[in-house]
Amino acid sequence: MDLLGFGDLLLSGTWVTVKLALTSLVFGLILGLLGATAKLSRFWPARALATLYTTLIRGIPELLLVLTIYFGGSMILMAIAEQFGYTDYIEISAFAAGVAALSIAFGAYSTEVFRGAIQAIPKGQWESAQALGMTPLKTFFRIILPQVWRLALPGLGNLFQVLLKDTALVSVVGLNDLMRQAYVATGSTNQPFTFYMAAALIYLGLTVLSTGMTAWLERRANPADRRAAA
Amino acid sequence: MSWDWSVIVEYFPRLVDGIWVTLELVFLSGLLGLLLAVPLALMRASHNPWLRALPFGYIFFFRGTPLLVQIFLIYYGASQFEAVRESVLWPVLREPYWCAIIAFTLNTAAYSAELIRGAIHAIPKGELEAADAFGMSKAMKVRRIVLPRAFGIVLPAYGNELILMLKSSSLASTITLLDITGAARTIIARTYTPLEIFLAAGVLYLIITAVMIGCFRLLEMRLNRHQHYKMPAELTAVDPRLKD
Numbered sequence: 001m002d003l004l005g006f007g008d009l010l011l012s013g014t015w016v017t018v019k020l021a022l023t024s025l026v027f028g029l030i031l032g033l034l035g036a037t038a039k040l041s042r043f044w045p046a047r048a049l050a051t052l053y054t055t056l057i058r059g060i061p062e063l064l065l066v067l068t069i070y071f072g073g074s075m076i077l078m079a080i081a082e083q084f085g086y087t088d089y090i091e092i093s094a095f096a097a098g099v100a101a102l103s104i105a106f107g108a109y110s111t112e113v114f115r116g117a118i119q120a121i122p123k124g125q126w127e128s129a130q131a132l133g134m135t136p137l138k139t140f141f142r143i144i145l146p147q148v149w150r151l152a153l154p155g156l157g158n159l160f161q162v163l164l165k166d167t168a169l170v171s172v173v174g175l176n177d178l179m180r181q182a183y184v185a186t187g188s189t190n191q192p193f194t195f196y197m198a199a200a201l202i203y204l205g206l207t208v209l210s211t212g213m214t215a216w217l218e219r220r221a222n223p224a225d226r227r228a229a230a
Numbered sequence: 231m232s233w234d235w236s237v238i239v240e241y242f243p244r245l246v247d248g249i250w251v252t253l254e255l256v257f258l259s260g261l262l263g264l265l266l267a268v269p270l271a272l273m274r275a276s277h278n279p280w281l282r283a284l285p286f287g288y289i290f291f292f293r294g295t296p297l298l299v300q301i302f303l304i305y306y307g308a309s310q311f312e313a314v315r316e317s318v319l320w321p322v323l324r325e326p327y328w329c330a331i332i333a334f335t336l337n338t339a340a341y342s343a344e345l346i347r348g349a350i351h352a353i354p355k356g357e358l359e360a361a362d363a364f365g366m367s368k369a370m371k372v373r374r375i376v377l378p379r380a381f382g383i384v385l386p387a388y389g390n391e392l393i394l395m396l397k398s399s400s401l402a403s404t405i406t407l408l409d410i411t412g413a414a415r416t417i418i419a420r421t422y423t424p425l426e427i428f429l430a431a432g433v434l435y436l437i438i439t440a441v442m443i444g445c446f447r448l449l450e451m452r453l454n455r456h457q458h459y460k461m462p463a464e465l466t467a468v469d470p471r472l473k474d
Contacts, residue, residue, distance in 0.1 A: 059435060059439040060435050061396075061397040061398070061399075061411060061435060064411055064428060067415070068424065165295070165296040168299060169401075172298075179302075183302075192307045193303065193306075193310040196302050200299045200300070204294040207294040207295075208294065
């Protein structure tokens with residue numbers, strides 16, 4: 001891939017995009033699991049907080065979230081640091097702001113996916129675990145969570161596709177991702193269509209790759225279905 | 231950190247102006263997108279493999295790439311070609327507003343077409359067979375049975391799609407349009423109060439989302455009213471079997 005000598009630049013941007021997507025995925029999954037646990041908790045303030053989180057985040061554009069965290073985040077951090085006597089200027093990198101915004105968004109949507117998956121597990125399994133003398137925490141980690149993975153996988157796969165495409169938004173605050181590098185290449189060659197089309201095709205390749213990965217994971221997680229299909 | 235409420239009050243009218251741009255973008259491209267999505271979905275559900283291939287490629291491209299790339303491809307990309315710059319379309323393609331409308335329309339059409347295709351498949355087979363038994367022609371069957379049923383089925387999912395569109399419309403601010411996000415960004419460039427103004431913008435988006443959800447609930451009740459129909463008491467008194 002040469003593209004008038006800008007192929008390497010686009011590839012380096014692709015790598016940043018992939019890193020951003022995977023890092024946000026990890027934090028987003030943690031947020032989602034926490035959110036789902038809070039939503040199913042018997043403690044009502046936890047439920048209320050989780051509902052507030054998912055309703056707010058799902059109603060606000062991801063771009064607005066990226067901009068707020070990038071421009072407002074350093075203000076909040078400085079205000080907190082000031083309480084501890086640190087008065088220097090703090091700046092948030094575009095990558096960190098991107099990870100924060102994208103994982104918060106991913107967490108809000110995956111909360112619902114995880115909640116659905118946890119609720120889909122028959123209540124009898126909780127009861128039999130209790131009958132065996134397991135604590136609720138132990139039941140969750142040993143019985144429920146391993147099955148949640150299988151049930152949540154299709155939903156999470158879709159969300160990851162959305163996340164992958166949303167990484168392009170972080171280019172707006174100056175992260176050197178694929179989108180940004182296409183923009184840079186456009187600036188010095190004056191061939192916007194060529195470079196944005198190249199970027200689009202790379203994104204398309206990434207989404208195809210992630211669809212394939214999800215299908216593979218789904219097959220691995222469902223030995224019973226696999227046998228039925230064979 | 232100081233929190234300044236007065237800046238929200240002072241610049242609120244500017245944000246409200248942005249609401250109209252946002253709503254125009256969502257509804258104009260939502261409507262055009264739906265008009266484009268129906269033939270795409272019908273082609274996608276066809277039995278002819280050649281007819282199916284075209285919408286498949288289109289949907290694959292627009293669902294697999296970020297909307298931001300699509301917007302830039304149209305807004306910046308079109309100018310690369312001499313033929314486009316000299317064509318009659320140039321006055322349209324030069325305007326960021328129309329470029330945003332075109333990009334959103336093409337994007338939402340791809341997503342909606344998939345939703346409608348799913349709804350067409352979800353129509354009970356017996357209803358289509360009943361239409362055949364009545365001797366309806368293909369076109370009449372589509373007009374009277376397939377589309378009205380598909381719209382009722384697709385409505386909840388389409389409501390979600392429109393809300394996603396509302397959120398995506400904030401991308402118009404990257405090509406200089408002054409929608410809610412665009413207005414917020416220009417205000418912040420002047421006042422440097424990102425937290426206050428973005429909060430106000432976020433609240434506006436939340437209110438629009440809530441109103442849209444409410445409207446779709448009402449529309450859903452109307453279009454799917456056969457599912458909520460209750461027999462009048464006089465009739466069930468005559469024949470109790472009519473109750474279900």
